[in-house]
Amino acid sequence: MKATLQTLAKEFSPLIKFVGGPHPIPKNVVITAHPCAPNNLLPIKVVAVKGPAVIVGPFQSRNSLSQRFRYRAIDELEIADVESGGAELIN
Numbered sequence: 001m002k003a004t005l006q007t008l009a010k011e012f013s014p015l016i017k018f019v020g021g022p023h024p025i026p027k028n029v030v031i032t033a034h035p036c037a038p039n040n041l042l043p044i045k046v047v048a049v050k051g052p053a054v055i056v057g058p059f060q061s062r063n064s065l066s067q068r069f070r071y072r073a074i075d076e077l078e079i080a081d082v083e084s085g086g087a088e089l090i091n
Contacts, residue, residue, distance in 0.1 A: 033040040062070050 031042055033042050
C-alpha cells in the first residue's frame with residue numbers, strides 16, 4: 001500500500017519521449033501533382049458530373065450466385081424471436 005502511494009505521489013513523466021519540437025507549418029503551400037499521377041491531375045481537382053450515372057454491367061440477382069453468397073431462409077423460430085422483441089430469450 002505504501003509503495004503504491006509513493007509511486008502515485010511521484011511527478012508524472014510520460015512514457016513516450018518525442019525528439020525535437022513541434023514542426024513549423026508552412027504558410028505558402030503550392031499544390032502540385034504527384035510525379036506518378038496520370039495527366040498531371042491534382043488531388044483537389046474535381047470533375048463535374050455531366051449526366052446521370054451509367055450502369056456498367058448487367059444486373060445480377062443473388063439467386064444467380066453460388067449458395068454461399070445467397071441470403072439464407074429465415075426459420076420460424078427466428079421470426080417468432082423477432083416478433084416477440086426478444087423478451088422470451090431472457091429467462
